[in-house]
Amino acid sequence: MEVPPRKSLRAVMPFAPDKPSELVRRELGLKEVVRLCSNESSLGPSPKALAAYHKAAEGLSCYPDGGSPSLRSALARHYKLRPENIIVGSGSDELIRLCCEAFLDVDDEVMVSQYAFIRFRQQAAVMGARLIEIPMTDWTHDLETMGRAANPRTKILFVASPNNPTGTYNTKAELEDFLLSVPPTTLVVIDEAFYDYARENDDYPGTVPGLVRKHSNLVVLRTFSQAHGLAGLRVGCAVGDPETLGWLDRIRLPFNVSLPAQRCAQAALADKAFLARSVQTIVRCRESLAAALREMGFGVMDSAANFLFVRSARVRGRALSKALLRRGVVIHPLDEYGLADHVRISVGTPAQNAALLKGLREILREEP
Known part of the structure; x- marks a missing residue:
């Protein structure tokens, strides 16, 4: 490239988004993809x-x-x-x-x-x-x-x-x-x-x-x-x-x-009524999901958001994310933060959270 960019840009890496759900579905031959990677509201808008x-x-x-x-x-x-x-x-x-x-x-x-x-x-x-x-x-x-x-x-x-x-x-x-x-x-x-x-x-x-x-x-x-x-x-x-x-x-x-x-x-x-119901539902699902993950042996921080910060001791974050992806569940590994043994999991609907837990149980059974 003959035209040099600003010097400060040389240290900046482009944002790498999670794969689009439709692309994941086609590539892996899945019927459905559960997105629990971007802290979106699983309940949608008003x-x-x-x-x-x-x-x-x-x-x-x-x-x-x-x-x-x-x-x-x-x-x-x-x-x-x-x-x-x-x-x-x-x-x-x-x-x-x-x-x-x-x-x-x-x-x-x-x-x-x-x-x-x-x-x-x-x-x-x-x-x-x-x-x-x-x-x-x-x-x-x-x-x-x-x-x-x-x-x-x-x-x-x-x-x-x-x-x-x-x-x-x-x-x-x-x-x-x-x-x-x-x-x-x-x-x-x-x-x-x-x-x-x-x-x-x-x-x-x-x-x-x-x-x-x-x-x-x-x-x-x-x-x-x-x-x-x-x-x-x-x-x-x-x-x-x-x-x-x-x-x-x-x-x-x-x-x-x-x-x-x-x-x-x-x-x-x-x-305001819809917002209140949405927040209450997500908080209930968050606490239920956190309890289930702790029972499975994951380290889970108390959260004041619509996601969970989770430590995975048996399967490192990126490997866990890839294994879940093959099962149609997308979570976010945290290598970009230097947290290779952690993942961030957005709180989904009860059905989405159940799909996540099912996939995690399968993965843990496969681990020695």
């Missing part, structure tokens, strides 16, 4: 969101509303903030990228926790930033150590709560102390993609609107991909100080969120 999707199809010849103004206003009412406190993006991934593009120069420091959501380090690397990694404690972000390590050179500090892939979160007291210890010139980005599953825990922090109002250097990310069941539409939001979000808005693509995504997200946000 019927009201689906109705909004079909209605939005009538306007597909037109560009979507730039800036998603109706959805932005609905989110502001929902969070008891102003529209200026909200920016809508194409899922949390775009919003993480916008934070990095807006605030990072080459060699700026970005601090993350060990085993934190991998997209943080990937986007920091794209910008040529220096990555500072802080070890976890009990598979959880060590916010006290991160707060002490933060200094005027620290430009962005990323925290995922609950964290993907460990499923752990930091308490209200831990987060409040942490925010007070971080320099005001450091942007703190808290990714709460799994907020809806964690918020019922008494010690889970209320970042929006309370902490956002107190800390102008705080940005909180939320998404419609998980509990709302809209992963295929890619829509999420960032909540924070208007001046901070204004820099993200300057570089946001003009029509970054499609018309169906905007309409569906607004309908899903309004259907």
